[in-house]
Amino acid sequence: MKNRNVAVLGVGQTKFGSHPDKSLVDLFADAFKEAFDESNIERKDIEALYYGNFNGELTDGAANMGGFLTDEIGLGMIPAYRYEGACCSSQVAFREAVRAVAAGYHDIVVAGGSERLYSAGTALGTRALATSVEAIHEITTGLGFPGVFGLAARLYAKEYNISIEELRKKMAQVSIKNHKFGARNQKAQFYQKMGDLDVETVINGKMISSPLTLYDCCPMTDGGSAAIVTTDEIAEDLTNKPVYVLGTGQASGGALFRQGADLIKAEPRRKSSQMAYKEAGIKPDDIDVIEIHDCFTIAEIIATEALGIFDYGKGADAAEQGETDLDGKVVINPDGGLIGKGHPVGATGTSQIYALTRILRDEFKPTTVKGAEIGLTDTLGGDFGTLCNVVLGRGR
Amino acid sequence: MTVITFKEYFDALLEDKLLGLKCQDCGAITCPPKNTCNECKSYNLEKTTLSGKGVIETFTSTYIPPSGYEKEAPFVIGMVQLKEGPWIPGRIEIAPEEADKLGKELIGREVEVSGKKFPSEQFYPDKDRRVVPIFKIIDK
Numbered sequence: 001m002k003n004r005n006v007a008v009l010g011v012g013q014t015k016f017g018s019h020p021d022k023s024l025v026d027l028f029a030d031a032f033k034e035a036f037d038e039s040n041i042e043r044k045d046i047e048a049l050y051y052g053n054f055n056g057e058l059t060d061g062a063a064n065m066g067g068f069l070t071d072e073i074g075l076g077m078i079p080a081y082r083y084e085g086a087c088c089s090s091q092v093a094f095r096e097a098v099r100a101v102a103a104g105y106h107d108i109v110v111a112g113g114s115e116r117l118y119s120a121g122t123a124l125g126t127r128a129l130a131t132s133v134e135a136i137h138e139i140t141t142g143l144g145f146p147g148v149f150g151l152a153a154r155l156y157a158k159e160y161n162i163s164i165e166e167l168r169k170k171m172a173q174v175s176i177k178n179h180k181f182g183a184r185n186q187k188a189q190f191y192q193k194m195g196d197l198d199v200e201t202v203i204n205g206k207m208i209s210s211p212l213t214l215y216d217c218c219p220m221t222d223g224g225s226a227a228i229v230t231t232d233e234i235a236e237d238l239t240n241k242p243v244y245v246l247g248t249g250q251a252s253g254g255a256l257f258r259q260g261a262d263l264i265k266a267e268p269r270r271k272s273s274q275m276a277y278k279e280a281g282i283k284p285d286d287i288d289v290i291e292i293h294d295c296f297t298i299a300e301i302i303a304t305e306a307l308g309i310f311d312y313g314k315g316a317d318a319a320e321q322g323e324t325d326l327d328g329k330v331v332i333n334p335d336g337g338l339i340g341k342g343h344p345v346g347a348t349g350t351s352q353i354y355a356l357t358r359i360l361r362d363e364f365k366p367t368t369v370k371g372a373e374i375g376l377t378d379t380l381g382g383d384f385g386t387l388c389n390v391v392l393g394r395g396r
Numbered sequence: 397m398t399v400i401t402f403k404e405y406f407d408a409l410l411e412d413k414l415l416g417l418k419c420q421d422c423g424a425i426t427c428p429p430k431n432t433c434n435e436c437k438s439y440n441l442e443k444t445t446l447s448g449k450g451v452i453e454t455f456t457s458t459y460i461p462p463s464g465y466e467k468e469a470p471f472v473i474g475m476v477q478l479k480e481g482p483w484i485p486g487r488i489e490i491a492p493e494e495a496d497k498l499g500k501e502l503i504g505r506e507v508e509v510s511g512k513k514f515p516s517e518q519f520y521p522d523k524d525r526r527v528v529p530i531f532k533i534i535d536k
Binding site: 126136147 | 402430434453454455456459461462464468471473477485487492496514519526527
């Protein structure tokens with residue numbers, strides 16, 4: 001039950017990319033420091049830590065991170081919780097932090113995440129990611145995440161009667177747009193790189209899992225992100241730039257093969273987003289900017305439809321027509337998204353909160369989203385298994 | 397509660413037999429086995445043998461696999477809708493380049509499933525073996 005309104009007080013994000021010399025704790029600590037320093041609070045004010053991490057066990061031999069984190073960042077013996085929902089881990093952690101504050105259990109908490117996928121190397125990184133496909137029947141085929149979305153892309157082409165060649169050109173526009181934004185973002189993995197991709201380059205890239213080339217895929221990334229969460233009243237006392245959490249939603253889905261043809265409808269995402277819209281009292285058309293889970297180009301297209309921004313089957317055309325760019329219907333991934341900014345799995349969710357908070361405070365330097373009042377995060381864990389959405393607003 | 401374990405399911409697949417579950421409440425077939433009916437969520441399930449035949453609904457040729465699967469790559473992963481309704485994942489017995497060339501023409505082709513044994517890998521739950529469902533195209 002929601003008793004109190006919640007706001008984001010401060011946010012932090014490390015540079016995304018390669019951090020071979022920084023541990024999971026270090027990456028979280030760096031992000032936390034940025035969030036803490038702008039929050040006008042003392043460390044003793046923080047009552048709990050909500051940490052998202054996907055696969056520290058495999059990549060770093062690290063579990064039971066809560067206590068190590070609270071100790072290393074100087075938060076003492078406060079309770080710490082680790083959330084794992086694959087790529088959605090820190091978004092779920094953030095949502096739980098919001099719910100704890102809304103319910104009145106805590107007044108000020110920190111949520112965030114860190115992950116080291118780049119440093120794990122491509123083979124282990126791909127296997128680590130593949131632990132979030134179904135562990136008996138799917139993985140035995142050798143299915144990894146590019147495979148999941150390769151299957152989804154062909155299904156999309158079939159369902160909506162588009163040739164795969166046409167669909168690949170439309171998907172390429174997602175990569176071109178997100179790399180354009182990523183290249184402007186100093187904190188992005190591909191800062192100053194690939195800012196002017198073209199369709200030919202994307203579709204002639206190295207084939208990873210057909211029909212997806214390297215440019216259709218987000219990279220392996222190390223990084224951390226964090227957000228300080230409190231009540232609206234406390235936030236208004238401490239800062240003149242609170243960003244309000246207007247609504248959240250979350251839903252779950254089973255194995256890819258259990259979803260059958262419906263997998264491209266991403267029903268759990270529809271359910272999660274509808275829950276968030278209802279709590280926020282908004283409609284999809286009210287949203288100005290979305291940080292969407294573009295782990296692959298086709299993933300962004302499928303997401304825009306399930307979120308109700310475009311009708312089913314129209315997302316690919318909308319991407320091609322620039323409807324998701326700065327002058328379009330809604331601005332999607334102005335920080336570069338997973339494709340341009342990078343995807344440090346457990347840190348991705350709160351990095352979306354980071355970008356939207358900066359945008360809604362008019363302090364996001366890489367790209368200006370003019371007049372943005374309402375933003376949405378969309379985070380997907382696994383093959384449509386864990387979905388979480390957060391609506392943020394400039395005003396209450 | 398578990399009517400068919402994954403071991404029993406794969407043992408049967410290695411003998412070219414596809415096991416599934418028939419719901420005693422709604423009649424729906426669930427495959428691969430699950431702890432509840434995939435349609436009505438009932439626990440009232442009984443073991444049944446399925447046709448092992450279906451059609452390819454989608455596929456992807458994987459050139460860069462997760463670690464543990466490098467020796468088997470490249471391979472073509474497909475999702476097949478069985479005659480009895482459920483979708484199952486497996487590998488299609490076709491060269492990846494040929495599959496990509498066929499594109500949409502591969503979708504809708506009829507296949508029959510059998511099991512092929514591979515060594516286990518570091519993280520796979522069955523430490524003795526991995527069984528991969530193999531889809532053979534039968535409508536040539």
